[in-house]
Structures are given as structure tokens and as C-alpha cells.
Amino acid sequence: MTDFLNTLGIMLYATLIYTAPLLYAALGSCFSEVSGVVNIGIEGMMTAGAFAGTVVAYFTGNPWVGFLCGGLAGAFFGMLHAIATVRLGADQTIAGTAINMLGPGIVIMIGMVVFGSTDSAPLNAAQKIPKLFTGVFDTATAFGRFMDNVFATYASTYLVFLVALLVWFIFYKTRFGLRLRACGEHPQACETLGINVIRMRFLCVCISGFLSGLGGACVTMAISTQFRPISIVGQGFIAIAAVIFGKFRPQGALIGCLLFGFCSGLKVVLGGSSGVNMQLLSMIPYVVTVIVLVLFVGKSHVPSANGKPYIKSK
Amino acid sequence: MRYGKTDRKRFLYGSAARSLVVPLLFLAAILLLGLAGWAYLCPGRAGEKFLVMLQNFISGRTPGERARLLGQTLARTASLCLCALAIALPCRAGMYNLGVAGQYALGAGAALVCALEFRLPWAVCVLAAAALGAVWGALCGALKGGRNVSEALSGLLMNAVALVLCRNKLRSLLSGGGTLGVLSTGPMLPTLGLDGLFGGEPTVTPAIPAAALAAAAVYIVLERTRAGAAVKAAALNAQAPMYPDPGAGRTALMTLTAAGALAGLGAAAQLLSGAGGWSLSRQPAVGMVCAAAAAALLGGMDPFGTLLWAFVLQHLSDGAALADGRGPLLTEAIYAVLVGLGAFAFFIRHAGKKRKEKGGEKP
Numbered sequence: 159m160t161d162f163l164n165t166l167g168i169m170l171y172a173t174l175i176y177t178a179p180l181l182y183a184a185l186g187s188c189f190s191e192v193s194g195v196v197n198i199g200i201e202g203m204m205t206a207g208a209f210a211g212t213v214v215a216y217f218t219g220n221p222w223v224g225f226l227c228g229g230l231a232g233a234f235f236g237m238l239h240a241i242a243t244v245r246l247g248a249d250q251t252i253a254g255t256a257i258n259m260l261g262p263g264i265v266i267m268i269g270m271v272v273f274g275s276t277d278s279a280p281l282n283a284a285q286k287i288p289k290l291f292t293g294v295f296d297t298a299t300a301f302g303r304f305m306d307n308v309f310a311t312y313a314s315t316y317l318v319f320l321v322a323l324l325v326w327f328i329f330y331k332t333r334f335g336l337r338l339r340a341c342g343e344h345p346q347a348c349e350t351l352g353i354n355v356i357r358m359r360f361l362c363v364c365i366s367g368f369l370s371g372l373g374g375a376c377v378t379m380a381i382s383t384q385f386r387p388i389s390i391v392g393q394g395f396i397a398i399a400a401v402i403f404g405k406f407r408p409q410g411a412l413i414g415c416l417l418f419g420f421c422s423g424l425k426v427v428l429g430g431s432s433g434v435n436m437q438l439l440s441m442i443p444y445v446v447t448v449i450v451l452v453l454f455v456g457k458s459h460v461p462s463a464n465g466k467p468y469i470k471s472k
Numbered sequence: 473m474r475y476g477k478t479d480r481k482r483f484l485y486g487s488a489a490r491s492l493v494v495p496l497l498f499l500a501a502i503l504l505l506g507l508a509g510w511a512y513l514c515p516g517r518a519g520e521k522f523l524v525m526l527q528n529f530i531s532g533r534t535p536g537e538r539a540r541l542l543g544q545t546l547a548r549t550a551s552l553c554l555c556a557l558a559i560a561l562p563c564r565a566g567m568y569n570l571g572v573a574g575q576y577a578l579g580a581g582a583a584l585v586c587a588l589e590f591r592l593p594w595a596v597c598v599l600a601a602a603a604l605g606a607v608w609g610a611l612c613g614a615l616k617g618g619r620n621v622s623e624a625l626s627g628l629l630m631n632a633v634a635l636v637l638c639r640n641k642l643r644s645l646l647s648g649g650g651t652l653g654v655l656s657t658g659p660m661l662p663t664l665g666l667d668g669l670f671g672g673e674p675t676v677t678p679a680i681p682a683a684a685l686a687a688a689a690v691y692i693v694l695e696r697t698r699a700g701a702a703v704k705a706a707a708l709n710a711q712a713p714m715y716p717d718p719g720a721g722r723t724a725l726m727t728l729t730a731a732g733a734l735a736g737l738g739a740a741a742q743l744l745s746g747a748g749g750w751s752l753s754r755q756p757a758v759g760m761v762c763a764a765a766a767a768a769l770l771g772g773m774d775p776f777g778t779l780l781w782a783f784v785l786q787h788l789s790d791g792a793a794l795a796d797g798r799g800p801l802l803t804e805a806i807y808a809v810l811v812g813l814g815a816f817a818f819f820i821r822h823a824g825k826k827r828k829e830k831g832g833e834k835p
Contacts, residue, residue, distance in 0.1 A: 198624055198625070198628075201628075251568050251624050252568070252769070255568070255570060255624075255765070259762055259765075260809065263804070263805050263809070264805075267805055391632065392628070392629065392632040395625060395628045395629055395632075396629075398625060399625065399629070402625075435640065437636050437639065437640040437643075438636070438640065440636060441632070441633050441636045441637070444629045444630075444632040444633045444636075445633060447629050448615075448621075448626060448629050448630065448633075451615070451619075451621045451625065451626060451629075452615060452619050452621060
């Protein structure tokens with residue numbers, strides 16, 4: 159029983175910490191996709207956020223400043239994507255792919271200048287995002303250890319669930335959310351009502367970049383201790399798949415991210431003891447993502463104007 | 473004879489001007505970025521390094537060395553061109569083959585395993601690389617054709633799976649006695665006397681004319697056959713795959729299968745000719761795809777344009793490597809920027825077309 163509780167606790171802990179970056183990025187993707195802009199550049203924005211967050215936290219010693227800067231770096235790349243796709247009407251998939259190539263390229267180049275290596279310097283405990291509820295539970299008992307395993311986790315993990323709630327509120331309970339959804343469904347109708355579709359989409363893609371940047375920073379400042387070029391490998395694409403799985407709704411994306419977080423967490427539980435090849439275990443989230451795409455992509459309600467550049471009528 | 477403002481606009485937005493101006497703008501951008509990069513990397517010797525990058529094989533001391541360096545560039549161009557065609561062909565069908573890194577990696581894995589583990593003849597290695605690349609492309613095609621899963625997203629996810637599979641297999645292959653690092657078969661493909669034309673360079677193989685023939689074949693299929701017309705029709709009607717039309721689904725499947733085979737062939741051409749190796753510590757597929765995407769975008773997805781740009785980009789890459797050890801990193805960064813600019817090139821082309829449709833250019 160004790161072993162079972164221990165394993166379950168570790169499993170839940172791993173699921174939660176791997177869910178957090180995916181959920182930040184998925185919520186960002188929701189903003190962009192629902193407003194009608196395909197954002198396949200989430201991965202590049204996460205990479206920028208991961209690097210900026212680590213560097214700023216390393217030099218300032220303040221993890222929250224680093225975390226915020228991670229978001230801002232993502233927002234900068236989001237702005238580039240918005241300029242290309244919303245302002246200039248460039249192909250959204252190609253522009254996103256360009257962001258995915260530019261993000262890692264630029265941060266690796268800056269990393270070489272700052273650290274003389276593609277890897278950043280490791281963060282110490284004070285520079286990392288703090289853990290909450292450490293020492294709250296009595297670890298002498300099996301149940302206490304279980305609670306400690308599950309809940310003594312990084313603040314960014316708790317924050318993301320609050321952000322998910324906030325995004326849901328914005329989407330479905332505010333005028334901004336209604337306009338945002340309308341821009342993705344029928345931009346011409348929005349324009350006739352005096353809504354500036356270009357501005358709305360531009361803002362949403364920047365918000366998308368900001369949240370993706372936070373997701374990237376979450377990886378390097380909570381799950382690991384330093385930025386490496388392989389820190390962000392596929393998480394952005396998994397987040398997009400979670401959004402498709404969740405039918406382009408924040409609450410659906412949350413469930414999708416929990417599923418993919420669980421798959422990512424499997425390697426923590428199975429990798430240590432079962433002797434299963436770690437490399438093969440790391441493939442599980444991608445394989446599950448492809449299967450989920452096959453099963454759910456046709457059933458998802460894609461916003462009607464998704465992926466279509468909006469040209470303002472004269 | 474005086475030309476008015478309308479005539480100038482007509483010329484600027486005309487297809488002939490776009491075909492000429494856009495590549496020239498990009499060439500200027502590459503040169504500017506290259507100069508800026510060298511100024512940053514080697515402040516005192518930027519001009520000298522930049523000149524070597526531009527000259528590449530011309531900077532060789534003797535005619536023999538120049539011929540040898542040109543041969544090396546052509547050998548690598550063959551691989552780059554095949555990969556670029558693997559991006560350009562689906563693009564003509566309105567699909568983005570972002571899974572080309574995975575197809576290239578699996579092609580490389582198949583070629584290396586057949587050559588190093590099973591000691592099979594080169595022809596079998598080439599076929600295995602093409603077949604595995606094709607299978608990986610076909611999976612994306614089947615998902616697109618059958619379930620309307622975005623080929624861009626499925627391709628990117630399949631890349632992750634392919635790269636892990638490839639690394640896992642090749643690592644186990646190396647543990648048998650090789651050293652961790654670059655895995656190479658050496659020149660395995662027969663040269664058929666072509667090496668004699670390039671100072672005895674052993675990497676000059678029939679893969680070079682084969683790449684040019686592949687570009688010609690893609691052109692002929694696209695422009696002169698019914699299958700090519702179907703491919704281009706799929707691009708014109710983006711909604712086609714949403715309907716249960718077996719024709720549209722089959723077109724997606726066939727196009728991505730062919731693209732996967734081209735990427736696999738590109739990997740075989742690179743590794744079996746000895747023009748390059750496979751580094752386990754650094755994913756060579758990613759750098760290759762970056763350059764291939766740049767070549768395809770700059771070539772306007774035209775097979776011959778792609779071939780030409782593949783040569784130009786490879787020429788500059790090899791020149792940068794000759795100039796300095798950090799050269800390849802610099803050119804990779806430049807090509808990443810170029811892909812970004814390529815999105816704008818697409819925009820420029822389409823903007824011109826839209827303007828033409830609105831009456832900016834009279835037929």
C-alpha cells in the first residue's frame with residue numbers, strides 16, 4: 159500500500175509539472191487560434207521564453223522577474239508572427255515555421271555570446287521558481303508523503319490553473335472574449351459592428367506568444383535548472399494538439415494537457431525502475447498526440463475563419 | 473517614349489519583375505547578413521572571410537584543388553536539392569511537408585544501418601533509405617488524406633518520433649565498436665568516372681546528375697501529366713480534402729509519399745557518397761532541413777528554381793566552412809532568417825498576384 163501511494167504520488171507530481179508548460183502554451187494557442195490565426199510557431203516562442211527566463215533569473219537572482227521576461231520574450235516573437243500574418247497577410251504556416259527556426263537560432267547565438275556555450279549556466283535554488291507547500295505535510299506517514307509528493311510543487315504549476323480559469327472567464331464571460339471569438343468566426347461581421355479585427359488578432363497573437371513564453375520559462379526554471387537547446391522539443395506542437403483535442407476551448411485544452419502531461423510523466427515513473435529504454439519512453443507523448451489527432455481532429459469545431467488572412471474591406 | 477506611374481506599377485507587380493527582383497533581394501539579404509555575421513565573429517578579418525565565403529571553390533590555390541572543392545559542393549548540393557524538392561513538391565499541392573526532417577533522419581538511419589550493420593550493397597542502401605522516407609511521408613499523407621489531420625502538425629510530431637528512433641538505433645549500432653560522434657560510411661556510391669572531372673574527388677557520384685534529373689522529373693510530372701494537374705488542383709481548392717473524395721485523399725497520400733522518398737534519397741546521397749556524416753550529438757537533419765526550406769522558398773517552389781538556389785546556398789555554406797570553423801553555424805543562422813524572409817517572399821508573390829487579379833496588371 160505504501161509503495162502504491164508513493165508511486166501514485168510521484169506519478170501525479172510528474173503529471174502536474176509536465177502539464178504546466180503545456181497548459182501555458184495551449185492557453186496561448188487558444189487565444190491565437192480562436193481569433194482566427196494559426197500559430198504553429200508556439201515551439202519557437204516557448205524556446206525564446208525558456209532562454210530569456212533562465213538568463214534573466216540567473217543575472218537578477220529573482221525568478222519571478224525571469225519568469226515575466228520569459229513571457230515578454232515569447233510576446234516579442236508573437237509580435238513578429240502577428241506582423242507577418244495579421245498585418246502583412248503572409249502564409250500563417252510558413253510564418254510559424256519561420257518563428258520555430260528563428261527562436262532557437264537566435265537564442266543559441268545569444269547563448270554563445272553570454273555563456274560561451276549553447277547551454278546556459280545552471281540556476282541555483284534561489285533563482286528557480288519556488289516550491290509551495292514544502293514541509294506542510296507530515297512525511298512520517300505514508301499519506302503525508304503522498305500529499306507531499308503531489309502538492310509540494312512549483313508555484314508556476316499552481317499559477318497555470320489560475321490562468322486557465324482566468325482565460326475561461328475572459329473567453330466566455332467578457333465582452334473582449336465575445337469579440338475575440340467573433341473575429342475567428344466571422345471577421346467581416348465584426349468589422350461591420352465597429353470591431354477592429356486586425357487589432358484584435360494582433361493582440362491575441364501577442365498574448366499567445368506571452369503565454370507560450372511563460373510555458374517555456376516554466377520548463378527551464380521549474381522542471382530543469384538550465385536552458386539547453388533540447389529543453390523545448392515538441393512541447394509546442396503537443397500543446398497545439400491539446401487545443402485541437404479540447405475543441406479550441408480552454409477547458410478542453412486543460413484536459414488535453416493533463417493527458418499529455420500524464421504521458422510525459424510516465425517516463426519519470428517507468429524510466430527509473432522498469433528498465434524500459436528512456437529514449438523509447440520519451441516517444442510516448444508524440445505517439446499519443448498523433449493518435450489523439452487522428453481520433454479527434456475531425457470532431458473539433460475549428461473557428462470558421464481560422465487560418466484565413468483578413469483583408470479589411472474599403 | 474515616356475512611361476507613366478501606372479506603367480511602372482504594372483511592371484513592378486508583373487510576374488517577370490517579381491521573378492527577377494525577389495531572388496535578387498534575397499541574394500542581397502544573404503550577402504548583407506553574411507557580412508554582418510563575419511564582422512561580429514571576426515571583427516578584424518571580416519572582409520577576408522566574407523570573400524572566401526563568396527568564392528568557395530574559386531579560392532582554391534591550384535586548378536586541381538578548385539575542381540575538387542567544386543566537386544564537394546556539387547555532391548552536397550545533390551542532397552540539399554533532393555530535400556528541397558521534398559518540400560517544394562507537396563507545397564505545389566498546397567501542403568507543407570514539415571516532416572521532412574524525420575523523413576531525412578529515417579532515410580539516413582536506413583542507409584547507415586544497411587551499410588554498416590548488414591554490409592549490403594549501395595543500391596540496396598539507397599532503396600532502403602528511399603523506402604523508409606516514403607513510408608514516413610505516407611503516414612503523414614494518410615493522416616491528411618484520410619482524417620484531414622494537418623500535415624504540418626503531424627509531420628512535426630512524426631519528426632520527434634523519427635529522430636528518437638534514429639538516434640536510438642544508431643547509438644546501438646555504434647556501441648558495437650565505433651566511436652561516439654560522427655558516423656560515416658565513406659564514399660560507397662560508384663563514381664562512374666565522374667571523379668576524374670573534379671580532381672579525383674571521390675564524393676562526386678551519379679547522385680549529382682540524379683538530383684538534377686529528379687528536379688526535371690518533378691517539373692515534368694507537375695507540368696505535363698494528369699497527376700501533376702491533380703496535385704496543383706488540390707492546391708487551388710484547399711477544402712478538397714475535407715470531403716470524402718478519394719481523389720483528393722489519394723493525391724495527398726501520393727504527394728507526401730513521393731516527398732518522403734525524395735528526402736530519403738537526399739539522406740542516402742549525402743551519406744553514401746561520403747559528402748557528409750551523421751553526428752549523434754548534433755542533429756544534422758535539422759540543419760539540412762533549414763537550408764532545404766530556404767532553397768525551396770527562394771526557388772518559389774519551382775523544381776529548377778529550387779535546384780539553382782540549392783547550389784547557391786550550398787556554395788555559400790561550403791565557402792563559410794572554408795573561411796572559418798564557425799562558418800556552418802553562421803550560414804545555418806542566415807538560412808533560418810531566410811526562411812522567415814521567405815514567408816514574406818511568398819507574401820510579395822501573392823500580393824502581386826492579388827493586385828493583378830484586382831486589375832493592377834492588365835492581361
